[in-house]
Amino acid sequence: DTVLTQSPALAVSPGERVSISCRASEGVNSYMHWYQQKPGQQPKLLIYKASNLASGVPARFSGSGSGTDFTLTIDPVEADDTATYFCQQSWMLTFGSGTKLEIK
Amino acid sequence: EVQLQESGPGLVKPSQSLSLTCSVTGYSITSNYWGWIRKFPGNKMEWMGYISYSGSTSYNPSLKSRISITRDTSKNQFFLQLNSVTTEDTATYYCARFCYSGALFDYWGQGVMVTVSS
Numbered sequence: 001d002t003v004l005t006q007s008p009a010l011a012v013s014p015g016e017r018v019s020i021s022c023r024a025s026e027g028v029n030s031y032m033h034w035y036q037q038k039p040g041q042q043p044k045l046l047i048y049k050a051s052n053l054a055s056g057v058p059a060r061f062s063g064s065g066s067g068t069d070f071t072l073t074i075d076p077v078e079a080d081d082t083a084t085y086f087c088q089q090s091w092m093l094t095f096g097s098g099t100k101l102e103i104k
Numbered sequence: 105e106v107q108l109q110e111s112g113p114g115l116v117k118p119s120q121s122l123s124l125t126c127s128v129t130g131y132s133i134t135s136n137y138w139g140w141i142r143k144f145p146g147n148k149m150e151w152m153g154y155i156s157y158s159g160s161t162s163y164n165p166s167l168k169s170r171i172s173i174t175r176d177t178s179k180n181q182f183f184l185q186l187n188s189v190t191t192e193d194t195a196t197y198y199c200a201r202f203c204y205s206g207a208l209f210d211y212w213g214q215g216v217m218v219t220v221s222s
Contacts, residue, residue: 090207
């Protein structure tokens with residue numbers, strides 16, 4: 001199975017730019033998606049196929065990458081962005097372990 | 105707007121079967137694909153399986169011998185059954201709409217926490 005590796009946690013201040021990484025153990029072309037899960041809520045699709053913004057998602061969120069290395073960027077970060085961010089690849093529908101983002 | 109809601113018992117005994125229902129509103133389950141995902145304590149997420157608009161199914165190979173996903177189109181519901189559960193099946197279970205072309209989940213239910221314990 002393709003393993004997706006994410007950093008466990010990040011902390012940034014409001015107004016800053018943050019990049020959250022996801023590395024795949026083998027190439028997945030551009031078939032990587034990103035979800036945001038706020039405490040007590042269900043996951044929400046943010047980015048699909050590496051760089052496409054899902055409907056209703058603010059333009060502060062963007063995605064990039066292909067092959068094995070992918071990045072979710074939030075610029076500028078807001079207090080409401082406190083959440084865990086998961087990547088998910090399409091081939092075997094596996095998920096990363098999640099990156100918990102704390103806003104200082 | 106598509107809305108999904110899981111329901112079912114929050115406590116299941118080891119060796120028994122876990123049964124959950126996903127009720128869908130705002131969209132017919134005879135269109136698109138519909139899946140189950142679970143999130144374990146500690147954040148690991150696992151896709152479990154999905155059922156198509158025609159009723160065909162696909163399951164995670166790691167669960168294939170224990171899982172069944174079915175549906176009732178008259179009620180616009182689909183179901184998860186997981187047999188022979190152990191404490192390792194303790195998780196929050198989510199149902200979601202699965203976009204087959206991109207292999208992603210675009211609408212999720214709120215989730216239901218299921219504990220396996222005697």
